[in-house]
Amino acid sequence: KAGVTQTPRYLIKTRGQQVTLSCSPISGHRSVSWYQQTPGQGLQFLFEYFSETQRNKGNFPGRFSGRQFSNSRSEMNVSTLELGDSALYLCASSLVAGTEYNEQFFGPGTRLTVL
Amino acid sequence: AQSVTQLGSHVSVSEGALVLLRCNYSSSVPPYLFWYVQYPNQGLQLLLKYTSAATLVKGINGFEAEFKKSETSFHLTKPSAHMSDAAEYFCAVRDSSYKLIFGSGTRLLVRP
Numbered sequence: 001k002a003g004v005t006q007t008p009r010y011l012i013k014t015r016g017q018q019v020t021l022s023c024s025p026i027s028g029h030r031s032v033s034w035y036q037q038t039p040g041q042g043l044q045f046l047f048e049y050f051s052e053t054q055r056n057k058g059n060f061p062g063r064f065s066g067r068q069f070s071n072s073r074s075e076m077n078v079s080t081l082e083l084g085d086s087a088l089y090l091c092a093s094s095l096v097a098g099t100e101y102n103e104q105f106f107g108p109g110t111r112l113t114v115l
Numbered sequence: 116a117q118s119v120t121q122l123g124s125h126v127s128v129s130e131g132a133l134v135l136l137r138c139n140y141s142s143s144v145p146p147y148l149f150w151y152v153q154y155p156n157q158g159l160q161l162l163l164k165y166t167s168a169a170t171l172v173k174g175i176n177g178f179e180a181e182f183k184k185s186e187t188s189f190h191l192t193k194p195s196a197h198m199s200d201a202a203e204y205f206c207a208v209r210d211s212s213y214k215l216i217f218g219s220g221t222r223l224l225v226r227p
Contacts, residue, residue, distance in 0.1 A: 042218075092158075106158035
């Protein structure tokens with residue numbers, strides 16, 4: 001079974017631009033979560049989608065948004081990029097959402113560099 | 116609010132030595148705890164998870180962790196380090212809204 005895939009793997013943008021990252025979950029998984037990883041702030045939760053609905057959101061500005069499609073694939077968008085948005089963006093999928101032992105499977109991440 | 120604290124941002128051990136990575140949690144309810152490993156340029160891989168069925172949890176690659184409620188700890192251990200264990204390790208707790216809260220990570224260096 002294929003794992004979580006994220007595209008693109010690397011991305012370079014300039015300040016003020018917008019970017020869209022894509023995540024394809026493991027087949028059959030209906031929940032997708034997004035995390036931002038930076039050296040300074042570590043791993044921070046962005047949001048979670050389940051059955052095309054955002055069910056959980058972290059403490060990020062409105063420039064960060066996401067969506068999920070009927071096939072469970074998810075995209076996240078960052079508008080008006082800032083230098084501080086440079087990070088590794090990780091996507092994780094799981095079978096369902098809202099359970100204690102729900103195991104999340106992570107993709108390799110998209111490395112975003114903002115110049 | 117749930118949180119985890121990882122003591123030591125870097126740990127260095129010799130190949131064959133015991134690995135001990137520390138994690139303390141803060142939770143007002145029974146915690147759901149996880150250990151993840153991240154190799155360079157890769158995502159996170161689940162090593163093990165605490166399910167309350169047993170206090171000693173065995174994971175992949177020879178790692179295990181012991182849940183100690185009295186010490187609010189969930190330390191990760193491996194009896195004998197291997198060069199391939201060099202990576203960054205994250206302890207995480209699932210909060211009341213079911214999202215994962217990660218510790219700051221511990222980078223493990225294994226010396227030959």
